[in-house]
Amino acid sequence: MSRRATADDIHATALGMPHVTVAQGTNPVYQVGGKSFVFFRTPRPDAVDPESGERYDDVIVLWVGSEGDKEALLQDERLPLFTTPHFDGHPSILVRASRVGEMERDELVEIVQEAWLAQASATRRRHWLAERHLDP
Numbered sequence: 001m002s003r004r005a006t007a008d009d010i011h012a013t014a015l016g017m018p019h020v021t022v023a024q025g026t027n028p029v030y031q032v033g034g035k036s037f038v039f040f041r042t043p044r045p046d047a048v049d050p051e052s053g054e055r056y057d058d059v060i061v062l063w064v065g066s067e068g069d070k071e072a073l074l075q076d077e078r079l080p081l082f083t084t085p086h087f088d089g090h091p092s093i094l095v096r097a098s099r100v101g102e103m104e105r106d107e108l109v110e111i112v113q114e115a116w117l118a119q120a121s122a123t124r125r126r127h128w129l130a131e132r133h134l135d136p
Contacts, residue, residue: 002104002105002106003104003105004101004102004103004104004105005100005101005103005104005105005107005108005109006100006101006105007060007097007100009100009105009108009109009112010038010060010100010108010112011028013108013109013112013113014030014037014038014112014115014116015030017030017032017112017113017116017120017128018032018124018127018128019032019033019120019124020032020116021034023036026042027039027040027041027042028040031119032116032119032120032121032124033119033120033121033124035119035120036061036063036119037062037063037112037115037116037118037119037120038060038061038062038063038112038115039060039061040058040059040060040061040097041059041060041061042057043055043056043057043059044059044086046084046085046086046087047059047084047094056096058096058097058098059094059095059096059097060094060095060096060097060100061087061092061093061094062092062093062094062095062111062112062115063091063092063115063118063119064091064092064093064114064115064118065091065114065117065118066091067089067091069091069114070083070091070092070093073093073111074093079095079102079103079107080095080096080099080100080102080103081093081094081095082094082095091118093111116128117129
């Protein structure tokens, strides 16, 4: 039985992927081969509460493999994922840390792993998938 996800699951999953480095600034940025795959944003004017106009201070950006993957995830009404016009044409999705608990942990882990796969080199992807007996 799966449990509800937490923001800590994002950190743990990202750190658990191979060849990950963490760029520390105001918020952590998880990278593989120098490419970001998960990062915790500072408040920006493109992501605001529609009622108060306050900037969200808990937005997390996760890379996806393609625009098609992005659209499929965004269309799944069970998931609290979103995007903003700032990310139009960018292969990433957004989620608020305060809403991560609306997801099952297994779903979130898969999304973080897919973010890593989207940014890892072909060799690193192949090795990781082969270790899990998955097709590239």
